[in-house]
Amino acid sequence: MPNSPSDPPRRISVQRRGPMLVEGPVEVELEDGTTVSSDRFRVALCTCRRSRRYPWCDTSHRARTSAGGPGRPSPDSCAEGPDSS
Template sequence: MKQEPAEGLIVVCPDGPLLVRGHFEIVTPAGEPVPRQRRTVALCRCGASAIKPYCDGTHKLIKFRTDPAAPADPAPADPGP
């Protein structure tokens, strides 16, 4: 059985941008639409892009690294004396 394609898809690139594909709208915190020309866009995660919210590849120059995954089970709290 073949699944129908999702309205939108987000791909998290290790140490890179978020690739967003499909039908979606990007808006500012004030709700204003951010113009885009493509159906697939790369959104900056490193914070250093000159064309935010879009990625310009600066993450490679600054050697941006994503955080390691959080542990599945956090350590228990110290019960104290």
């Protein structure tokens, strides 16, 4: 039986300026009630909502750069979570 008390807990890795990494397989319920699933051993969930494949991360958060130089993330890239725009 999945999710029984004897199952080990799922590991979720939170990154300050990146996606949320979840040990799979996973099923994600979206705001509108639809569900999407992945059978991969680890999935990256978008936390900045810039992904064209939302809720899956497509690394769109990396495209945002600061005036400090190329490749450096701006202070607002993915750091605030899904409600930031």
